[in-house]
Amino acid sequence: QVQLVESGGGLVQAGGSLRLSCAASGRTLSYFRMAWFRQAPGKEREFVAVISWSGTNTYYADSVKGRFTISRDNAKNTVYLQMITLKPEDTAVYYCAAVGPPGGGSRWNDWAYKGQGIQVTVSS
Numbered sequence: 001q002v003q004l005v006e007s008g009g010g011l012v013q014a015g016g017s018l019r020l021s022c023a024a025s026g027r028t029l030s031y032f033r034m035a036w037f038r039q040a041p042g043k044e045r046e047f048v049a050v051i052s053w054s055g056t057n058t059y060y061a062d063s064v065k066g067r068f069t070i071s072r073d074n075a076k077n078t079v080y081l082q083m084i085t086l087k088p089e090d091t092a093v094y095y096c097a098a099v100g101p102p103g104g105g106s107r108w109n110d111w112a113y114k115g116q117g118i119q120v121t122v123s124s
Contacts, residue, residue, distance in 0.1 A: 001027075001113075002024055002027055002029070002032075002098055002112075004024050004097070004098060004113055005022070005025075005115060005116070006020060006021070006117060006118035007021045008021050009094065009118035010119075010120070011122075012120075012122055012123070013123050014087055014088055014123065014124050015085060016086050016122070017082070017084045017085075018083050018086065019081070019082045020081040020094055020120070021079075021080055022034070022036075022078060022080070022115060023078050024077045024078065024098065029053075029072075029077050029098055030053060030074045031100065031101060032101075032113075033051070033052060033053055033098070033099055033101070034051050034072060034079040034097070035047065035048070035049060035050040035051070035096070035098075035104065036049050036070060036079075036081045036094060036095065036097075037108055038090075038092035038094045038120075039092055039093050039095070040089075040091060040092040041092075043092075045095070045108050046061065047106040047107075047108075048060070048064055048070075049061065049068055050070070051070045051071065053101070055071065055074075058070050061106075063089075064090075067083065067084055067085045067086075068082065069081070079096060081094065081096075086120075087122060088123065089122075091120060091121050091122050093117040094117060094118055095116075095117045097115070098111065098114075099111045099112045099113065
């Protein structure tokens with residue numbers, strides 16, 4: 001089993017930055033694809049970003065492209081989401097997710113392991 005715990009959320013003003021972390025325990029994530037999703041109040045959970053097991057390949061939702069950067073440190077069993085130029089519409093609960101090969105994709109149900117989520121609030 002894999003346990004994922006997010007941290008780094010909070011309240012920030014529009015235009016500000018935050019870095020989310022997702023620490024894994026239970027097994028190494030070195031060969032797992034990792035992703036971030038988010039769910040805003042009253043909306044469906046949506047895909048944000050994904051990173052390959054090596055960190056070489058990344059993919060982003062159009063809404064965050066150019067502002068968010070996903071990265072990982074396999075030695076620390078941790079994945080990050082650096083968020084800059086935050087907007088009020090980025091307000092959501094952010095979740096990290098993991099899946100072994102060849103799984104993963106933009107659908108939440110494709111991911112085997114999921115964190116409990118962390119709140120990010122961007123004030124205008």
